[in-house]
Amino acid sequence: MLLTQRGDSVLGLVRNPDHVTELGHLGVTAEVAELEAADASRLADRLSGVDAAVFAAGAGPGSGAERKDTVDRGASVLLAEACQQAGIRRFVQVSSMGTRSPNPPDVDPVFGAYLDAKRAAEQDLRERDLDWTILRPGRLTDDPPTGRVMLGTEVARDAVTRADVAEVLAALLAERRTAGMALELVNGDVPVTEAVGAAVE
Numbered sequence: 727m728l729l730t731q732r733g734d735s736v737l738g739l740v741r742n743p744d745h746v747t748e749l750g751h752l753g754v755t756a757e758v759a760e761l762e763a764a765d766a767s768r769l770a771d772r773l774s775g776v777d778a779a780v781f782a783a784g785a786g787p788g789s790g791a792e793r794k795d796t797v798d799r800g801a802s803v804l805l806a807e808a809c810q811q812a813g814i815r816r817f818v819q820v821s822s823m824g825t826r827s828p829n830p831p832d833v834d835p836v837f838g839a840y841l842d843a844k845r846a847a848e849q850d851l852r853e854r855d856l857d858w859t860i861l862r863p864g865r866l867t868d869d870p871p872t873g874r875v876m877l878g879t880e881v882a883r884d885a886v887t888r889a890d891v892a893e894v895l896a897a898l899l900a901e902r903r904t905a906g907m908a909l910e911l912v913n914g915d916v917p918v919t920e921a922v923g924a925a926v927e
């Protein structure tokens with residue numbers, strides 16, 4: 727909604743067909759795409775006219791190590807490859823806090839697989855000739871937006887609302903000078919626009 731409100735045309739790729747109508751009500755053109763079973767060149771064909779992409783899919787809670795790999799790594803790699811084939815240079819990837827350092831020895835195995843998948847997705851993106859930005863949020867909550875965050879290459883672990891992540895993603899899409907950066911994000915004291923501006927100073 728943040729994107730359509732500012733006049734962007736948005737194509738949403740969703741797995742669940744029920745979400746097509748829901749997104750339609752927000753002014754978003756939605757198409758069903760099963761990113762664990764898609765082909766990069768066919769996906770590239772569907773991205774005609776798109777000038778920037780956000781990868782925000784995830785295997786989600788309750789999924790095992792295998793789906794961390796097929797979604798959190800594999801689907802990001804697939805979308806990045808499709809973007810490259812379609813000539814879409816701008817790519818913002820939702821990764822996760824915790825990828826900056828190695829997994830602690832006592833990490834839960836599935837959470838460890840999740841962080842490994844996110845690191846591999848980040849590495850894949852770094853090796854591509856794209857204008858990529860990696861966003862690493864802390865623990866996501868469904869609390870109301872605060873509009874205030876802490877954004878930087880290293881920030882202390884904390885939570886951040888999904889709504890605030892969305893606002894940061896919208897701002898990052900429009901701020902190409904963040905290309906080549908990996909930024910951690912939690913809720914904080916700085917208004918989103920100011921925080922994104924400060925990241926490129």
Ligand SMILES: NC(=O)c1ccc[n+]([C@@H]2O[C@H](COP(=O)([O-])OP(=O)(O)OC[C@H]3O[C@@H](n4cnc5c(N)ncnc54)[C@H](OP(=O)(O)O)[C@@H]3O)[C@@H](O)[C@H]2O)c1
Nearest residue numbers: 741742760761762782783784785786821822863864865866
């Ligand atoms: N939750 C956290 O605390 C946290 C913290 C840091 C980073 N993140 C990252 O932030 C992003 C959003 O996380 P979230 O917890 O809000 O959501 P999520 O449960 O990780 O999933 C986000 C979306 O991914 C979609 N998805 C799953 N498999 C798919 C597939 N094969 N093809 C297409 N779409 C697929 C899901 O579709 P369905 O609706 O059909 O299931 C869901 O709508 C993820 O990348 C996650 O890793 C999460």
